[in-house]
Amino acid sequence: MDKLVTIGKAASLTGVSAKMIRYYEEIGVLKEANRTASGYRLYNQGQLQQLGFIRRARNLGFSMTEIQSLLNFWLDTDRESRDVKQLALSHLHEINEKIVELEQMREVLQKLADKCDGDDSPDCPILEGLAQFSSE
């Protein structure tokens, strides 16, 4: 027996806000939910699982477009794991690029901050660095 729940219950069960559930439906990541006679959306166990899937994928930083692909792979039992892995590796690459970028920011900013006394004097190498950065 497939217990059906309304959107609020689905939200609290899956950790995806009702707002976001409607949004995912709107952009086509989720199929349109069935409705009660009065128009309330209803979700079954399979759909709740999909919502959890989406939440976990988002926690790993996948974009909604990527998640749509992942979801399609998941629902297609004939998919090849090659395709899934390629998507995952591509996302891993993006993550690594972001990390490198942030580490570069950190390095530059840390060096500037280290040079700044941080007292009541107006001398500030941080502002000087921003005003005329050497390696630009």
Next chain:
Amino acid sequence: MDKLVTIGKAASLTGVSAKMIRYYEEIGVLKEANRTASGYRLYNQGQLQQLGFIRRARNLGFSMTEIQSLLNFWLDTDRESRDVKQLALSHLHEINEKIVELEQMREVLQKLADKCDGDDSPDCPILEGLAQFSSE
């Protein structure tokens, strides 16, 4: 002598697009530029320096709100370097948090990808992991 340039020139000289220069003026980060009789914005050397300042601060990941504060500090020769350093350290903290978050994503995703053969078989531990992640 203060050479004046129009917005396109200012953009190419500073690496900030004309679109963005207008936007910074609109949100109040930059003071309203002087205009020619026909309405063209004009920028002097000091304003060009401010644009460079903004670009470098953005490259370090500062938000526009933070940049507004930094600019105000920079233009206020009486500021205390303490305030600037505090802002910089706060931003450094955010950067570090983002790095940690991305590293966690990377770790989880890398482990899933490692377990996936990536061949023509439909078996895919990545999808299984997303469908029912252990440590949620």
Next chain:
DNA sequence: GTTAAAGCTTACCACGATAGGAAGGTCAAT
């Protein structure tokens, strides 16, 4: 059985930083 609270619906607006385009005015060179 009435009423109040809680839950659902759609349809808006907002963020933050950026990009694109359309319609029209201006400037400089041919």
Next chain:
DNA sequence: ATTGACCTTCCTATCGTGGTAAGCTTTAAC
């Protein structure tokens, strides 16, 4: 005088999320 490059404002979109308002439905309390 015309052309092309440049400028103006105004509108739209992005992405994922939150909020709010007006109105309908369901549930719970009395």
